[in-house]
Amino acid sequence: MLNVLELEQRQKRYSQRKKVPLYLLVVLVLLLFIVGVIIFTAMSDETKPAAQLDGAKELQSTQTSTEDTMLENSTLSSASRSSVSSDISSDHVAKRMRLEPSMDFIQDLDETDLEYYFEEPEEKVVSVPRVTQKPTQAPQSQQRRSDISSIVPSRERVVAQKPAQQQPQREYRAPAQHTMSIERENDMRDILDVIKRFKRNKNPALSLFVAKRYYAIGEYQQAYNYALATNELDSSIEDSWLIFAKSLYHLDQKDVAIRTLKSYLDQTSSIKAKIAIEQMQNGSLR
Amino acid sequence: MRALRSREISQLVAKRLMQIKNLFESSKDAFLDIVDADNYVQIDRVAIVYRSLIEAIQKPLKMILLYGKPGTGKSMMLGRIYKDLHKKQKIVLYQTPIVDESEFFRSLARDIYNYTLKEDINFTRFNELSKSHDSELVPVVMLDEAQMYSTTLMEKIRLISDTRKIKFIIALHKTEREDIIAKEHFQTRIWEAQQLHNASAGELKIYIQKKLMRASCFDVANMFNDKNIRLIHSLSDGNYRDTNKLLFTLFSIASWYEEHQPTKISYTEFSSKVIEMAAIETGFIDA
Numbered sequence: 001m002l003n004v005l006e007l008e009q010r011q012k013r014y015s016q017r018k019k020v021p022l023y024l025l026v027v028l029v030l031l032l033f034i035v036g037v038i039i040f041t042a043m044s045d046e047t048k049p050a051a052q053l054d055g056a057k058e059l060q061s062t063q064t065s066t067e068d069t070m071l072e073n074s075t076l077s078s079a080s081r082s083s084v085s086s087d088i089s090s091d092h093v094a095k096r097m098r099l100e101p102s103m104d105f106i107q108d109l110d111e112t113d114l115e116y117y118f119e120e121p122e123e124k125v126v127s128v129p130r131v132t133q134k135p136t137q138a139p140q141s142q143q144r145r146s147d148i149s150s151i152v153p154s155r156e157r158v159v160a161q162k163p164a165q166q167q168p169q170r171e172y173r174a175p176a177q178h179t180m181s182i183e184r185e186n187d188m189r190d191i192l193d194v195i196k197r198f199k200r201n202k203n204p205a206l207s208l209f210v211a212k213r214y215y216a217i218g219e220y221q222q223a224y225n226y227a228l229a230t231n232e233l234d235s236s237i238e239d240s241w242l243i244f245a246k247s248l249y250h251l252d253q254k255d256v257a258i259r260t261l262k263s264y265l266d267q268t269s270s271i272k273a274k275i276a277i278e279q280m281q282n283g284s285l286r
Numbered sequence: 287m288r289a290l291r292s293r294e295i296s297q298l299v300a301k302r303l304m305q306i307k308n309l310f311e312s313s314k315d316a317f318l319d320i321v322d323a324d325n326y327v328q329i330d331r332v333a334i335v336y337r338s339l340i341e342a343i344q345k346p347l348k349m350i351l352l353y354g355k356p357g358t359g360k361s362m363m364l365g366r367i368y369k370d371l372h373k374k375q376k377i378v379l380y381q382t383p384i385v386d387e388s389e390f391f392r393s394l395a396r397d398i399y400n401y402t403l404k405e406d407i408n409f410t411r412f413n414e415l416s417k418s419h420d421s422e423l424v425p426v427v428m429l430d431e432a433q434m435y436s437t438t439l440m441e442k443i444r445l446i447s448d449t450r451k452i453k454f455i456i457a458l459h460k461t462e463r464e465d466i467i468a469k470e471h472f473q474t475r476i477w478e479a480q481q482l483h484n485a486s487a488g489e490l491k492i493y494i495q496k497k498l499m500r501a502s503c504f505d506v507a508n509m510f511n512d513k514n515i516r517l518i519h520s521l522s523d524g525n526y527r528d529t530n531k532l533l534f535t536l537f538s539i540a541s542w543y544e545e546h547q548p549t550k551i552s553y554t555e556f557s558s559k560v561i562e563m564a565a566i567e568t569g570f571i572d573a
Contacts, residue, residue, distance in 0.1 A: 002535075004542045007563040014562060014573035 187217050204233040204240070211243045220250040238270055245273075249280050295554060308544055309506060309553075314537035316501035317530045321381065323365035327496045329489045332359060335480045339367060339455070342478045343426055348447040353460045354482030357527030360457040363482065364428045367455075376425035383434035390439060398425045398452065409442045416451040424453050432456040484524035491515045493526065494533065505553075506537075514556045521561070521570045528570065536564035 191213045198206035211226035227244035230237060241264045248257035258280050265273045279285035316325075328336070335352075342350045352360055361381060368379040378397045384390040391412040395401035399419050407415070429435070435443070447454050460481065485493060491510065498507035522528035539560055543551040551560070565571040 002538055002542060002567065004539055004546075004563070007539065007567055010566050010573045011559055011563045014566065014571060015559075017573070 204230045215243050220247040223247040310537040310541035313503040313506045316497045317533040319530045321361045321365050323369040326362050326366040327493050338480050350455045351479040352457045356459050357525035358482040359526050361430050364430055375423040379428045381430045383431050387439050426453045428455040430457045432458050487519040490519050509555050511555050517561050521565045531568050532564055535567045539563055
């Protein structure tokens with residue numbers, strides 16, 4: 001006798017049982033996927049430090065070659081040179097790492113675009129040791145400078161740079177202290193980059209930065225120009241007044257500088273301005 | 287749009303079904319597992335075997351072997367040959383093996399030579415009788431389930447066939463043992479061997495639909511789609527006997543649904559569920 005209801009139940013059980021391999025397959029695939037992801041993650045974690053180590057080694061080798069060059073050019077005594085060389089070849093070299101940003105892209109910039117901001121086109125800033133030297137200037141620059149010379153006489157351009165003779169000593173100390181130093185070789189490139197940005201957005205903070213950088217490297221004429229530009233954009237910035245006046249001071253316009261600061265002091269009672277006036281008056285301003 | 291068409295078809299079928307008392311009862315009867323030459327379904331591959339056997343009977347062959355797995359249609363084939371030839375020539379079909387030797391020869395004497403005396407007829411006596419009867423058309427004896435005959439009797443059958451007084455068509459299940467029998471007893475004899483195979487899915491569809499159409503169950507015949515056929519074929523392995531059993535049970539279940547829960551059965555196609563239920567009932571699925 002056909003028992004259809006019981007058959008229905010048996011068929012239901014059979015249908016569920018039939019799907020078990022499918023479920024198992026799905027679970028297996030999921031497990032394999034998870035295991036694969038875990039293995040992949042683990043492998044990528046292993047390869048990452050190795051890659052970093054390779055990068056570090058490359059950097060070290062580059063640094064070593066750079067340092068070798070620097071050492072060759074330096075005026076170290078033979079004794080100190082041999083000690084540095086032995087130090088470089090030692091394991092300490094691996095731990096010493098110095099990062100230097102590459103600003104090569106700035107070289108591609110068209111400098112003629114920056115003429116407006118320089119107001120002294122084609123003027124070339126040369127980094128030299130602290131040795132007094134008259135810079136060679138293009139005729140056009142001289143024309144400009146003669147205009148300014150009514151206020152400020154021609155000056156020696158000095159770039160703040162540590163003497164080359166001191167460099168090997170500093171290089172030598174670094175491995176012992178395991179410190180990392182970041183050195184900017186060319187401030188001018190930074191300045192050019194900021195000038196380009198300032199040209200785009202006329203941000204007084206940028207022109208102030210340029211003014212300060214020029215002031216720091218002894219380019220007082222440019223520092224004066226950018227301090228003035230900053231002041232025109234925003235006269236409430238104290239530093240623009242200070243850089244402006246200090247630049248004037250260094251351009252042998254001490255009286256004008258003090259007068260400018262006093263007029264600013266009348267409006268703001270700035271302590272920094274007071275100090276600067278005092279330093280100018282007693283000749284201690286640097 | 288497709289859903290609407292499907293619904294319309296469903297309604298038409300349901301309307302048609304209302305005119306018939308129980309659609310699946312008559313379908314069920316078409317798949318009763320009985321050997322009836324009238325129910326013989328001609329399928330391409332089977333038709334080739336049939337023609338080969340008919341031609342072999344016309345040739346001066348002493349013995350013909352028909353073999354295949356159980357349920358491939360050997361008995362049905364023999365029945366069909368008997369039906370087609372019995373009016374033209376002397377042909378005898380033993381569907382049930384006659385294991386007793388004396389009874390076997392007495393039956394042969396009676397059916398071929400109309401010898402009705404109730405004496406014991408042994409092999410020698412039968413040979414004497416056959417020599418005394420000459421006819422233009424050699425009588426044909428078809429032995430179904432020949433694997434049931436003893437080795438001794440099979441050897442005597444071979445000797446009788448050597449006299450060329452009687453042609454034998456022997457139907458065997460194809461198993462290892464039967465192959466040995468064939469080799470031992472008939473290897474050196476002139477004969478022709480024909481093999482019957484299980485049906486392919488396509489052949490099974492034709493088989494099912496032809497059977498249903500013969501029983502005038504056209505609506506039910508249309509309910510079998512390719513998916514149903516593939517499932518039935520996978521369950522029965524294309525075996526005609528198993529297919530008959532499966533479909534008989536399938537229609538029994540469908541018939542029960544029609545009587546008790548008609549909403550649970552579709553009249554446009556058979557669900558896999560019902561086919562699997564039939565397979566569970568017939569033992570093709572262990573559930």
